[in-house]
Amino acid sequence: MALRLLSKARVVPELRNVAFASSAAAPAELSDFDMQHKTPVIRKQQLIPKAQYGGRHAVTMLPGGGIGPECMGYVREIFKYIGAPVDFEVVDIDPTVDNDDDVQYAITTIKRNGVGLKGNIETKSEAAYVTSRNVALRNELDMYAYVLNCKSFAGVPTRHKDIDIQIIRQNTEGEYAMLEHESVRGVIESMKVVTASNSERVARFAFEFAKKNGRKKVTTVHKANIMKLSDGLFLETSRRLAKEYPDIEHNDMIIDNCCMQLVAKPHQFDVMLMTNLYGSIVSNVVCGILGGAGLLSGRNYGDHYAVFEPGTRNTGTAIAGKNIANPIAMINASIDMLEHLGHHFHADLLRRAVNKTVNVDRILTPDVGGSSSSSEVVDSIIDNIETVAKNEIPIVLA
């Protein structure tokens, strides 16, 4: 033990000072024991008055890297056009800097505003003590549930039609606990943390979500046959909660089988509940089935905060600035945000306009089989807003 701590101190001498840069309340002097448990599972949040003034909401906007800034530009353009009562507070995060100042500031602004819209933030630094910004953000804000709304777009050619799955993912612990160490030289241990309280929170969230949205079935995805204790706990918790919701059918599926079933027979799924890493894999699989990274939007929920982002967490650095990135994902995220804020009128208007562009007019970017540029898609949406505002064009369902 002593050797381990010693070697840790030698490998990353800066660790002692910076490891807590991402923690909300960092005591001045910390033992290694404290440091090892530096990510308390549930963080206590300070209650802050909500940022809604005269019907307008203040929302943090984190453009992030890659295609983020241009997509945010489109969102602002559209919001200005439809007159959405939202004021954005833009926080840019420099991906190259090795300290967490910008990220801390971003987290503070989300705490103040309660709601954020974010692109994917790059973490260029590979130093062990700089945590992934995206993970830091979710952990710090205790956003334990992630929801990915996977619904087929009729206008996008795909192998499977009419898919409608909601993926709910534990967002703060599991494999993403960021607790790794080299116990003996050449042997790395990475901890997967599953807690009863967090499993219960996310399971309850999933069942409540299913109940609220009139869903019939919840499938828990796990690997409890191998990880009998950790995934076992997660599975056990969801089974226990399922008993409280007799109207909702509950089953479970092992992750490997689940991936196979998803690509073969995706229609059997309704609401899916899973731990962190499986969630990451499964959401990317489903995004792939539905037409790639550029369409779906994801929602992070905690008890106090909500952050909306494109569904697959890819930065898209390679296509940045080329005017070919698909803006639909970010626009869908902004629609989710408007609905969360209660601006159903604007959300509905925008949703119908997007639907018309994608499914009726079929103005699509190359990644989903179209030939239009990003700005052409956005222009089409803006044109369609006026059309749908005048005539009640219903949403084309798949």
Added chain:
Amino acid sequence: MSLITRNVFRTLVQGSQHVSKGLHTTAVNADKNVCFAPLSISTLQASKEGRIKCTLIPGDGVGPELVYSVQEVFKAANIPVDFESFFFSEVNPTLSAPLEDVVNSIAKNKICIKGILATPDFSHTGELQTLNMKLRNALDLYANVVHVKSLPNVNCRHKDVDCIIIREQTEGEYSALEHESVPGVVECLKIITAAKSERIAKFAFDYAVKMGRKKVTAVHKANIMKLGDGLFLRSCEEIGKLYPRIQFEKMIVDNCTMQMVSNPNQFDVMVTPNLYGNIVDNLASGLVGGAGVVAGASYSAECAVFEQGARHIFSGAVGKNIANPTAMLLCSANLLAHVNLHSYSKMIKGAINKVLSDGKVRTKDLGGQSTTKDFTNAIIHCLT
């Protein structure tokens, strides 16, 4: 254990505060102190043709004349706003629309433009709350924002004044809790709560962020009222910690008023409790040209009421066609910006700037001889 004791104690204290408030408030107010706002839908009311509905309260004194000027300009510029007008007055209670109607209309439309309501110095009925206060309480319009900005060609002692004064206006000295405990001894209660202080502080900082400001000054008198203003100050400090990129400073109200008249340019955003805000608002308005040129607005979470920054009914000018409509027009421009009609807002602001810079048409308060109507016509001519 200590935690439990503390919490139990806190609950008891809060409970007792609540009860005491109920005891002191007058009966009329007790049942009307409801917030209607959260019950309504959250989108701004826009009808099918994209027109926006706005509640209009002409008010007392010169209010109707100024509001008429705004309506004329809106008509000339073809602005898609429909007004829902209410005669609302405390000095004329028989003709006044009921409070509920006005409140429901504002809660529904989310926006309102309001002239000044006269408040008599005495109460016939023993009612302590003024109509203004009742309206604010019913809608929970807790934040009053006055943007004090020097206008072109309005000659004043100080140039380039540009500060924003944010005032808590639902508690503090305006709680309407006064009683005569023994004949000859009147107690007037000033209520400061942590929740409302934090709320207004957060509003001020968020407003500063939105407007790209650098500094927030909390105005207080915590050296004398150590508990009440102390709580306000502490809440501001606490919230200020969430805004590491905005400078926070505090200033005692007496010093603040002195600084304001000698060196107003040092101020950026100011956050104040109720009465101090009222005083500082009026003082600052005086610095840039008086009640006729300063626009303000009151915000709740859901609604925004746009009104003049310094509230004077100017009853001496009623019917004389000499009142300055600049403040009211600026209010209307702010209202348009609030509902995302930025081009119209810029158009009206541009016209005001042009008329003032040309300096040919000035009302009496700015040293000219023009009438309200002349000024309004000049604005309409300058609309582009």
